[in-house]
Amino acid sequence: MSQPLIDLVNISKSFDGELILDDLNLSVKENSFVTLLGPSGCGKSTTLRIIGGFAMPDQGKVIFNGEDITRMPPNKRQLNTVFQKYALFTHMTIAENIAFGLKIKGKSKDYINDKIKYALKLVNLDGYENRSVELLSGGQQQRIAIARAIVNEPKLLLLDEPLGALDLKLRQDMQYELIRLKNELGITFVYVTHDQEEALTMSDTIVVMNKGYIQQMGTPEQIYNEPENAFVADFIGESNIVPGIMLRDELVEIFGAKFACVDKGFGKNKPVDVVIRPEDIDLVDPEKGTLEGVVTHLIFKGVHYEMEVTTPDGFEWLVHSTDMFPVGKKVGIHVDPFDIQIMNKPASEDEEAVGVNE
Amino acid sequence: MNKSTKQVLAFPYIIWMVGFTVIPLLMVFYYGLTDRSGTFTFANVMAIMAEDHMKALLLSFAYSIVSTIICLLIAYPLAMILRTRNIGTGSFVVFIFILPMWMNFLLRTMAWQTLLEKNGVINSILTMLHLPTLNIINTPAAIVLGMVYNYLPFMVLPIYNVLAKIDNNVINAARDLGADNFQVFSKIMLPLSVPGIISGITMVFVPALTTFVISNLLGGGKILLIGNVIEQEFTKGSNWNLGAGLSIVLMIFILISMTLIAKYDSDGEGTAF
Numbered sequence: 122m123s124q125p126l127i128d129l130v131n132i133s134k135s136f137d138g139e140l141i142l143d144d145l146n147l148s149v150k151e152n153s154f155v156t157l158l159g160p161s162g163c164g165k166s167t168t169l170r171i172i173g174g175f176a177m178p179d180q181g182k183v184i185f186n187g188e189d190i191t192r193m194p195p196n197k198r199q200l201n202t203v204f205q206k207y208a209l210f211t212h213m214t215i216a217e218n219i220a221f222g223l224k225i226k227g228k229s230k231d232y233i234n235d236k237i238k239y240a241l242k243l244v245n246l247d248g249y250e251n252r253s254v255e256l257l258s259g260g261q262q263q264r265i266a267i268a269r270a271i272v273n274e275p276k277l278l279l280l281d282e283p284l285g286a287l288d289l290k291l292r293q294d295m296q297y298e299l300i301r302l303k304n305e306l307g308i309t310f311v312y313v314t315h316d317q318e319e320a321l322t323m324s325d326t327i328v329v330m331n332k333g334y335i336q337q338m339g340t341p342e343q344i345y346n347e348p349e350n351a352f353v354a355d356f357i358g359e360s361n362i363v364p365g366i367m368l369r370d371e372l373v374e375i376f377g378a379k380f381a382c383v384d385k386g387f388g389k390n391k392p393v394d395v396v397i398r399p400e401d402i403d404l405v406d407p408e409k410g411t412l413e414g415v416v417t418h419l420i421f422k423g424v425h426y427e428m429e430v431t432t433p434d435g436f437e438w439l440v441h442s443t444d445m446f447p448v449g450k451k452v453g454i455h456v457d458p459f460d461i462q463i464m465n466k467p468a469s470e471d472e473e474a475v476g477v478n479e
Numbered sequence: 480m481n482k483s484t485k486q487v488l489a490f491p492y493i494i495w496m497v498g499f500t501v502i503p504l505l506m507v508f509y510y511g512l513t514d515r516s517g518t519f520t521f522a523n524v525m526a527i528m529a530e531d532h533m534k535a536l537l538l539s540f541a542y543s544i545v546s547t548i549i550c551l552l553i554a555y556p557l558a559m560i561l562r563t564r565n566i567g568t569g570s571f572v573v574f575i576f577i578l579p580m581w582m583n584f585l586l587r588t589m590a591w592q593t594l595l596e597k598n599g600v601i602n603s604i605l606t607m608l609h610l611p612t613l614n615i616i617n618t619p620a621a622i623v624l625g626m627v628y629n630y631l632p633f634m635v636l637p638i639y640n641v642l643a644k645i646d647n648n649v650i651n652a653a654r655d656l657g658a659d660n661f662q663v664f665s666k667i668m669l670p671l672s673v674p675g676i677i678s679g680i681t682m683v684f685v686p687a688l689t690t691f692v693i694s695n696l697l698g699g700g701k702i703l704l705i706g707n708v709i710e711q712e713f714t715k716g717s718n719w720n721l722g723a724g725l726s727i728v729l730m731i732f733i734l735i736s737m738t739l740i741a742k743y744d745s746d747g748e749g750t751a752f
Contacts, residue, residue, distance in 0.1 A: 222656035
């Protein structure tokens, strides 16, 4: 457990002169579920392809289990990939698909048959051996793709947006299925997605990426509750990002009002970005709040009401609350100190992308 | 669209089929199964057993099989290479291969005649370079060359089409599961391209088997294929009954060949390789 299972060291990669990954460093511990999360074009799929061996980094090293595998072809690597849109072999039966890797490794017929049975049971498709791949639904094809990969007992399973083509209900079912599989098999998962909810549900560790840089890496709770910059705060869930001035430790000024917070070490009178989640804003009587505003928008969302509260400076605060305040009502805004997240203001767009690893 | 509208729209095609396929076919059968006086006979069909005719038929089979194999050997690697190119380059090269098809088939074949002649273009250049001359005009080699040249695009296109449709991730998946380059080819690419190979073979083999133009122009009239025999019965010999009878035999042989190939396809999918 001391050394990481996979270690990406100073990886850079460009396509057609465009830099996709810039000096990326990433360690994945054994038996973890790591999700690479980011918008399309952020470099997450390229990172996965480099681990899988389908793309060569221009610079840097890929260390797997202590061994440098940067130049090793994919068929020699002790890991398997579940591809986007499944990539099943349509000219083979389900059993032949699952047996493909084992046959190439020259395993015995009995061993292969046992494995096929075991894998189909694991993905809840027992008895499907001789069916044709093309007659399966998307969710079933996805399960076969997973079964085909895990029978080879890889140390590491790479999943490239495997649920992207499924509908919402099926996607949620498969999320639980994947967590169960991971726990049963004890395989390390590296998962790529652009769906923040998927990432929050399944991962031990989320790596938020943008523009070829890692923006933040941490547990789902850390990423959600303590985003390190505006990009992460904005990409993961909904949030109010407002400019503020850090007056001193544990006190921040927002639109002229002083809020107590728990952050320290930003110095005195320093401009910062403040993140406040919509569900962390308490609406109170105007005189009891730190800031005063008027409800300008109200939508019933089922679990909660979604409101917009406009403060005199013109900022529209997004508020989620189970209490309803009608449009036009004057309200006070109150936020508990530990619900306020302070971030350094980026000096430039580049810094926004880089300066988060430290 | 209701049923009667559909029937109205189908009408022109039915006329076409009846006028240009069914009736001509019936006429071939009528002529083939009667003699000059109109009496029913199998003599025209059985005439294939005559030594000359049988030799021409076997020769046709031999040439078209050889040509089909050569086409396949050239087309498959080409289609594999084109597949890996990006769409722009790939389709441009395919376009280059198809371009000659826009010119008249007869002209193309006559062009080869001029090129291959004893004092033709190729030999003039070879002589100029003090190289030994190429004397293949009026030989089987020239006929096979003509067949390969004319029918190669029909082999390239269907194979390229099936190969281009294979998702890159399917190949990546095979590599991911441990397959080396040869295994990716033999277990994935080849089986997935069988339908393209089958239609390529069909589209080269059948016209090569029945051609008489290529053998006429490049074989110098010395080498008689079954197509030449049939053509001569209709044009020079004016024995339509015999020509039609031999045509029926040829049709039956093509039908048998196609059935064999199609059977190989359905049996072979996925397991034959």
